[in-house]
Amino acid sequence: MTVKNADRDAIVHGKITEKPLRERPSYPTWAIKLVMAVTGLIFGLYVLVHMVGNLKLYMPDHNGVAAINEYGEFxxxxxxxxxxxxxxxxxxxxxxxxALVLHVHGAFTLNARSRTSRGKFARTNLVGGLNSFSSRSMLITGIILLLFVIFHLLDLTMGVAPAATDTFVHGEIYANLIASFSRWWVAIFYILAMVVLFLHLSHGIWLAVSDLGITGRRWRKVLLVVAYLVPAIVMIGNIVMPLSIALGWLS
Known part of the structure; x- marks a missing residue:
């Protein structure tokens, strides 16, 4: 094997080179993974609580006020x-x-370091299945979710057109949801985004389990179930809402 730019003094002393393969990064990879694990779990908890709160859409009105509007005021x-x-x-x-800024920064940093480390000797398709697909597409699904979050904020939080409808009114959550999801293209976009969220969140929780050092066999079995069960609940709960409105079950 030919070694380019070898340290001649090191070769004389019986070593190929004493130089590091790359410069030591300012932030160690393990620290970035830890930050991503913590911020990812924060988002996982948030989307679960957010989904449960949104289910108040189906609760009866109280004194003529929609339950979800009361929840928003609370x-x-x-x-x-x-x-x-x-x-x-x-x-x-x-x-x-x-948490979003730290998570996005960590994702792109780890992806860049991974590409640098593998170089031209990257190995692919070693393991098949859903878990492998989710692993390979984490960056892509993350970008899709970031775009979805921006659209969601413009649509139902800030009321900025053309994401939001012309009838948007701050505080009128029920009416805003009905108006927004009555547009079929918006309902379909939300449904597809929830499928992407399931893929990203399920694999993200499992990665967080490993990055946080949970190695016990029983704990890992339990958390593997949680890693798929919680995202599935969030996905189904969030899909039901735009679907029921788009189909005219709520008005």
């Missing part, structure tokens, strides 16, 4: 009068935004 006033209106909501938003 979130805006939680902590009052000790804390100002919407302060807790904004704290949660800032935490989620920081």
């Amino acid at each position: 979130l805006r006033t939680v902590g009052a009068p000790i804390f100002p209106r919407e302060s807790i909501v904004w704290i949660l938003r800032i935490v989620l935004l920081a």
Whole structure:
């Protein structure tokens, strides 16, 4: 084997080279994986709670006010009068935004380091199945979910056209959901995004289990079930809403 740019002094002393293969990164890979695991679990918990809250869409009105509208008002006033209106909501938003930035940065950093380490000797298709597909497509599904989050915020949180409808009204969650999901292309986009979320979240939870050092056989079996069960519940719960509105079951 021919060694290019070898350290001649090292060869004299019986070594090929003493130089590192690459520069030591400012942040170790294990730290980035740990941050991604923690932020990923934060998002997993958030989408689960968010889905449960959205199911209030099916609860009966209270004094003429839609249950999901009452839920939205509760979130805006939680902590009052000790804390100002919407302060807790904004704290949660800032935490989620920081977690999103760290998660996206970690994803692209790890992907770049992986490509650099493998070089031209990358091995592919060693393991088949859904888990292998999810692993290979984590970056792609993550980008799709990022675009979905942006659209979702413009559509149902900020009310910015053309993502949102012309009838959008802040605080009228029920009416906004009905108007938005009555557009078939939006309902289909949300449904497909939830399938992507299932693939990304299920594999992400399993990666987090490994990155957090959970190695016990029993714990890993339990958490493997959780890694697929929780994303499946979130996917089904979030698909039912746009589908029921698009089909005219709710109006």
